[in-house]
Amino acid sequence: METYKRVFVIVLDSLGIGAMPDSEKFGDKGVDTFGHILDKMGTLDIPNLQKLGMLNLHKGGTMEGVENPIGRYMRIGETSNGKDTMTGHWEMMGIYTQKPFITFTETGFPKELIDELEKRCGKRVIGNKSASGTEIIEELGEEEINTGAMIVYTSADSVMQICGNEETFDLANLYRCCEIARELTMKDEWRVGRVIARPYVGKKKGEFKRTSNRHDYALKPTGRTALNALKDAGLDVIGVGKINDIFCGEGITQTYHSDSSVHGMQQTIEICKEDFHGLCFVNLVDFDALWGHRRNPEGYGREIEKFDSGLGTLMNELREDDLLILTADHGNDPTYTGTDHTREYVPFIAYSKKMKETGAIENQDTFAVIGASVAENFGVQMPEGTIGRSILKELQ
Structure with a gap:
């Protein structure tokens, strides 16, 4: 018998709480x-996180x-060998990743990969460095348009991004080149989590704008997850935010694209007002993308405060079950x-409004307790080969 009819799992992307032993x-x-955001800010206006126990933790x-x-x-540790978005989310839903995704933040992509990409795509690569997407288009967009080259760049994530001007590159050709890049980056030594097509329009600096025709070529999870089991049942x-991309659509029945973390919370609040039966899985990426990677503790702190405001609204909307x-x-x-x-x-x-006990519970050494607990709540068997044990009894 189900304890809860609906479960909301919200991932505050990158909000770690201290170094692990390794x-x-x-x-x-x-x-x-x-902790370091708090040390820098002194105090944050986060009454809802406070009353839930975040500062006790x-x-x-x-x-x-x-x-x-x-x-x-409680605090939970990561069993998998990695510290990236896909590894973390996949582990939550039962997948143990032994071989980490590769980042090319410091060096750009190796010459052998770029040479093969140029040969297969028929285009010269420019860029090949870690950069902000909007900044690299400003820097190299005119060169790409004038010479027929293609802009390739990366970030602090395990990702290869390819920019193309929709009028001169052609969207179908950009997607073709990204599909080639996805094939090439399946090799172990070049294995990135995602290849992303980043189309834009405009003819000169100051006019360039990215369009909504972005397309992600993600790796599918290496096995079936709790999401597959829930959907099959x-x-x-x-999925809200990046969840659908992270799982390459596997196990997702409905998806919502978010423009920001604030928007993601607004979407979650609206979903909470509707009737559904199952899991609402949310990723709020701005903590990571806007503030963590850019090493801005004040901006990160303010983002946590914005989240807390939305959290208060969501908690008021939550139902008894x-x-x-x-x-x-x-x-x-x-x-x-x-x-x-x-x-x-x-x-x-x-x-939950129906929880009988509150306070600290025993720390766990894997994120996979989340998927296992959600599965047990709905009486669903976790897929073969997954990790994690349920702690549902601690949450009743």
Whole structure:
């Protein structure tokens, strides 16, 4: 018998809460995304996260926990060998990733890969560095248009992005080149999580604008996940934000594209007002994309405050038989060196109006407790080969 009719899992992308024992192996010493933001800001206006127990779980700055938190909370570690978005989300839903996705942030893509890409696409590559998408179009857009080259760049994520002017490159040709890039980057030594087509319009600097014809060529999960099991059982699996891209559509029954994290929360609140039966899985990416990678702790702190405001509205909309889980997929300490993700523990905070017990629960060593707990709630068997055990009994 189900405990909850609807489960909301919201991923605050990159909100880590301190270094894991193996963090130094990933080049991350003393990292602490949430703690260092609090130390920098002193205090944040986050009354809803406070009452759920976030500050009981992880203090910082001048802020303290509350006496009687209304949520269940613990920290969870990542078992998989990685610190990227796909690895973190896949693990939540039961997949153990042993071979990490590769980033090319510091060096650009290797000559052998670029040479093969140029040969197969029939276009000279320009760029080949880590950059902001809007900035690299401003820098190289005119050259691409005038010479017939193509802009290739990466970021702090495991991604290859290819820009193309819709009028001179042709959208179908851009997609063709991205499909070639996806094929080439299936090799282990070049294996990136996503290839992204980034079309734009305009004829000169100051006029360039990216269009909505972006297309992601993601890797499918390496096995079946909790999402597949839920969908196969006839349950709703609603993805908000990047969830559909992260899972390449696998196990998703309905998807909503978000323009921002604030928009993602607004969409989640509207979904909460509707009747559905199953899981609403949400990724809020701005913490990571706008503030973590750009090493801006103040901007990150303000984004957390915006989230908290939406969280209050969502909590008021939750029904008696709803379960809310807040978590993260990795860290991205905005006070740390470089621009990469950071290997960290992440929060697990659960809330329901029908919960009998509140307060701390035992820490877990894998994100996969999330998918396993959701599956057990709906009486669904996790797919063969997945990891994680359910902690549903702690959430009742």
